[in-house]
Amino acid sequence: MTDDEIDLMLPPAGLARTPWCAFDHAWYLRAYPDAAAEIGSDGFEETRNFYIAEGVARGHSPNMYFDEAFYRRRYPDIAAEIAAGRLVSGYQHYCLIGYVGRAPHWLFDPTTYAEISPELSEAALVAFDCVNLYDHYLRIGARQGRVAHWLFDPATYEATLSGTASPANGSAFAVFLGKLLLGDVPARTSIYFDPDWFAARYPDAFAATPDARCALQAYLSGDRAALRDPCPEFSEGFYRDRHPEAAEAVRRGDYASGYAYFLAGGVAALHAPSAQIDLEVYVAEHPEALDGQCRDAFAHMRASRHPALALPPPPIRHGGGVVQAHGMVDALGAWALVINLTSIPVPVGMGMLVRATFAADVLDAVAICAADTTAGETARLVLLVEDARLARGPLRQLELQQGRAAWHVAVPSTVMVGRGETMIERLQAEFVDFPPSLAAARVQAMLRRAPFTGRDTIESLSAKLRLHIEQSILCPPDGVVLIGWMAAAPGLVRCLRLHSGGQSSTIDLANVLRRRRPDVLATLTDLSDLDGDECGLLTYLPGALAPSAAAPYLSVELTNGEVGYALLPPFRPQGLATMQELLGQLEPRYDLVAPAFDQVFGPAATALNRARLANLPAPRDITFGSQPDAVMLSVIVPLYGRIDFLEYQAALFAQSSPGVPTEFIYVLDQPERQAETELLAASVAARFNLPIRLILLPRNLGYAPANNAGLRVARGTYVALMNSDVFPTAPGWGAALVARLAADPQLGVVGALLLYEDGTVQHQGMALEPLAEFAGWRFPMHPRKGKRPLAGDDLLLAEAITGACMVLRRAELVAQGGLDEAYAIGDFEDADLCARLAANGQTSAVDPKVRMYHLERQSQAAAGQAWRMNLTLFNAWTYHHRWTTPETAA
Amino acid sequence: MTRRPAKAETSAGRRVLLLSHSHPKLTRGGAEMAAVALQAGLNAQPGWQAFLVGATMDPGGARDGSPITQPFGDDDYLYTVGAFGWFNFANRDRNFPRAFAEMLEEVRPDVLHFHHYLSFGVDTFDLVRRKLPDAKIVLTLHEFQAICNHYGQMIKSDGHTLCREATPRDCNRCFSQFSRADFFLRQLYIQRFFDLVDQFIAPSQFLADRYIAWGVPAAKMRVLENVIASPAASATAVAREDKLFRVGFFGQVSRLKGINVLLDAATRLAEEKSAVTFDIHGDDSNQPDEFRADFAKRRTTAAHNVRFHGAYDNSRVDALMRNVDVVVVPSIWWENSPIVIQEALRNGKPIICSDIGGMAEKVRPGLDGWHIPVGDAPALADLLSRLATDRKALAAMGKTLRTAATPADGVAAHLALYDGLFSRP
Secondary structure, three states, X not given: OOHHHHHHHOOXXXXXXXXXXXXXXXXXXXXXXXXXXXXXXXXXXXXHHHHHXXXXXXXXXXXXXXXXXXXXXXXXXXXXXXXXXXXXXXXXXXXXXXXXXXXXXXXXXXXXXXXXXXXXXXXXXXHOOOOOHHHHHHHHHOOOOOXXXXXXXXXXXXXXXXXXXXXXXXOHHHHHHHHHHOOOOOOOOOOOOOHHHHHHHOOOHHHHOOOOOOHHHHHHHOOHHHOOOOOOOOOHHHHHHHOXXXXXXXXXXXXXXXXXXXXXHHOOOOOOOEOOEOHHHHHHHOHHHHOOOOOOHHHHHHHHHOOOOOOOOOOOEEEEEEEEEEEEEOOOOEEEEEEEEOOXXXXXXXXXXXXXXXXXXXXXEEEEEEEEOOOOOOEEEEEEEEOOOOOOOOEEEEEEEEOOEEEEEEOOOOOEEEEHHHHHHHHHHHHOOOOOOHHHHHHHHHXXXXXXXXXXXXXXXXXXXXXXXXXXXXXXXXXXXXXXXXXXXXXXXXXXXXXXXXXXXXXOOOOOEEEOOHHHHOOOOOOOOOOOOOOEEEEEEOOOOOOOOOOOEEEEEEOOOOEEEEEOOOEOOOOHHHHHHHHOOOOOOHHHHHHHHHHHHHHHHHHHHHHXXXXXXXXXXXXXXXXXXXXXXXXXXXXXXXXXXXXXHHHHHHHOOOOOOEEEEEEEOOHHHHHHHHHHHHHHHHHHOOOEEEEEOOOOOEXXXXXXXXXXXXXXXXXXXXXXXXXXXXXXXXXHHHHHHHHOOXXXXXXXXXXXXXXXXXXXXXXXXXXXXXXXXXXXXXXOOOOOOOOOOOOEEEOEOOOOEEEEEHHHHHHOOOOOOOOOEOOOHHHHHHHHHHHOOOEEEEEEEEEEEEOOOOOOOOOOOHHHHHHHHHHHHHHHHHHOOHHHHO | OOOOOOOOOOOOOOEEEEEEOOOOOOOOOHHHHHHHHHHHHHHOOOOXXXXXXXXXXXXXXXXXXEOEEOOOOOOEEEEEOOOEEOOOOEEOOOOHHHHHHHHHHHHOOOEEEEOOOXXXXXXXXXXHHHHOOOOEEEEEOOOOXXXXXXXXXXXXXXXXXXXXXXXXXXXXXXXXXXXXXXXXXHHHHHHHHHOOOOEEEEOOHHHHHHHHXXXXXXXXXXXXXXXXXXXXXXXXXXXXXXXXXXXXXXXXXXXXXXXXXXXXXXXXXXXXXXXXXXXXXXXXXXXXXXXXXXXXXXXXXXXXXXXXXXXXXXXXXXXXXXXXXXXXXXXXXXXXXXXXXXXXXXXXXXXXXXXXXXXXXXXXXXXOEEEEOOOOHHHHHHHHHHHHHOHHHHHHHHHHOXXXXXXXXXXXHHHHHHHHHHOOO
């Protein structure tokens, strides 16, 4: 070989134009350990020189994608040329001319690949910058899961890769070859081949094919004259006898074996694969074998005989196309496309799966597809994707799929991008001279729809429908909660949509939360046939609002084709009152809890709570009395409601001093009581000689934010989070709890044993247990609550302890980010913190020697307080989704 | 689950859990006083340990998530009632079974002695059986609740007609909102759980007979007097110099306790200018408004020979009784075993009572006192008039009065009964 030829045909793998045309020296050294020993180095030049000088003569391959031994056995004419010295190697032949139509590897058949990829015309290959079909397969097609050989089905192969992550570059073929090198042989790669049976039936096969690393390779790459069968159901000898044309094709070299001929076409003609099997009889007895769930009757029969085998669906065939035009149709809130398909492997139906890749977005949707296939080889498509969001960035790539056909649609830089009226005109132009179909009629009807003009048109619909949205809530940044009711005759309403700035979101009526509205039903006296029993609606639409759009509105599409528009009330003001209004809408129990929270309350309340805690002004910070210089313990106490507890608590802190230098930080979470609290704090500090640092929050925020505000200014090595209604009974409590932490670094948080006013246990640790009434979510329980405390000095370990009294190392709490503000108002923050500590390998415990009173307030079961119960459930839902493991879920 | 450390248990000692529908620290009715007296008596016995659980309907005592708490001490429990069905005594509080089982784990009683199934529910017997299959269940019957839907009094719903037998037909006549089938089901439900009781105790034979007639097996029934609290330290009699014949009434002032019979008799005696005077101890604070209005009128029109002393603390009853000559129990309902009778006996005072039910059983005519026909005010007036003039009859009676059982006797009888349960085959 000349130097030019060497550079062209054997470049380093990293610089190769196509993976099959390279010298992969790293692979070469692993594939041929004897040669590696002889080379004695792992340098590229030395290895390649060895290959050229010695390897070629030994029949070595230059990389894992081209199999020299297979090529010579498959094509005896080429082997003869090599023997005669007119060719250096099979690889040289492939590089010069064989690449056009020959098979370079026992698992790649260009004919098969072309059959399932009708899009890959010569022009298409050029457009994709591919040298040949094998190049396309290795660089693009394998990653798309395309089938290149009937005995290697990517899906079947991947199913044998138990539990491992999907292949790094998505190519099952590359993974297979890589594992083969390591001796990792899969159980099966296709329903058409049985490796275990083959190995048992032909024990000499491996000896006869010394380079074979697995049964599949021995079969496909072995001596063709040996007439070996691939599985018990097919007899090579029988088939060639029965079908001389097959035998002739094999002799000519067109097909690698009678089996290949059978799979390519014989099976479709229901040829008998062996003496014992008659496919025509089989199909008569099992008509489902030909109903499209699998490729052919032979596969169906093999699957029925071997229950362990999964029946693979027919392979996906790949076509191509070009986008002519696309754009949003604002009036419909839909995205429309006009596409020319250049190759159509199967007939085109009405619903089309679309995956559109934009610069900053990927859209997966189902489109209405109107097709004009009168031209035969090509087709025009008009696609309409309802509920499309406004895309971010230009369209880059488009993949369509329908059944067992996929189209890879190019997006030329000259594509027309329309909007609104112009897009409607373009589409209507496309429909001129378009064959009639259900889809075409539907799209055209949609295009003719009267747009929204700002008026409510529900009343003017011909059918009886009442719709009233009573409240709408904005859940920042772009979600909407709708509260209202709708009464309509059964089956009348086809679709309900929210429109905003040209995009739309469908309201899934099957999943909307329903409510009885006897107040509404009483007024609907003239509409007796209405499906109005549970006419109340509550729904949450994430991402429904377009940025900086005008007011949203609703469209109602009836099954008779009419469309009406309904107005929405202006958004409620943000804040806690709106959260309460939202959470008070329903009182779900048991099986109604999870849907209510998963669909509406959970995400909506999360958004509302996050918004209300955002962009806060800094709190005020006042110190009363002179603070100690060095502080070991920072006590942080949120104040809300019973501000007077400050007086009792401070009096008792002054008497039952913590026993270590301490700063007392009170955080007022009720801005309307600032003046009163300042006075009280000043008087308390002076009366008891207890310095007090008062943090005044600008708004009522809740337990977690209040504690975190205190944490931000705390100086102590340790922090004690305490409720305002917790009162010490003896001095030294701070020193005792701090000592517990100092003695055991694995102890993450420690608290006091808390007692009621009558001396019974209020809290000595919490255990979380699932409650069936509330979707099986876990709630904190207090064992021994109300009972007499038992004697004992040892720490009581618990799954979690209450935030009413928690002592931690300040650095660790800061590292955890403080308490999690995703929990709203006050609930579960303590359990969440303890779970985070546990995830770090740290424990939570109560010190029974340190006792304090905790005057727990009344429960929230009062009537008319549904929102409080639901607030607790919201926090339980948040905790559940954060901490449910398969074990706890069971 | 924590277990409390056990005191020394000798072979003669056992652990007893007493259950009272109202906790004695909160109310002071007869049943709860009997329970607490029994608890004190048992705890005084070496080797025995008695715990008490009382119930309350007041939600103020509840602790969120813990229906059974210990506000009063280590050996006492309080159950805050959740959801109770009064028609068939069903406990519908879904948090109760678990809390109750936890308490049984802690207490590990050998005997559970129920002084009521109100508030706990008859279905609690089943919980006990499942949790402690070897424990013995004892039930003291204090009234006819299981038999009679009218406050367990076996008085028709007109408020005064005595009822001798409960049948679905008759009960439906008293309570038309419940059908005969409903009453049949009620009986079925209650008896299904009564079957699990090892031993029934009735304070009077009268009560026992009614229950046996209703369906409780006679072999499971024992008659044992209620244990009452120990008498106060010797209360000396106040020497009196007047010639008046003092009649004492002690207890709740209510229609069924016969207060109107008493007042009518008093009016007649006042007209006859007899030397009889009446001391009425007790008040009507628990009574319905209609009665209270009527009683208020009667107080204003009552004759000068009636003095209303108002409510009294039970610990003072001995001193009060020593100031009267005779105690009258003019109830117009059956009564079971009125504590006032035992208190009168221990203070050596004869008793006048109506001639029905448990009262009549506890007062032997001519030996412990006299009977009058029930509701017969003139007969009462005649008798009192006679006694006022003939003091010798009274003195003679003083010698024949039977001695009331002491609390120690009562406790011993219960101990023997408990032990007997374990030696049955």
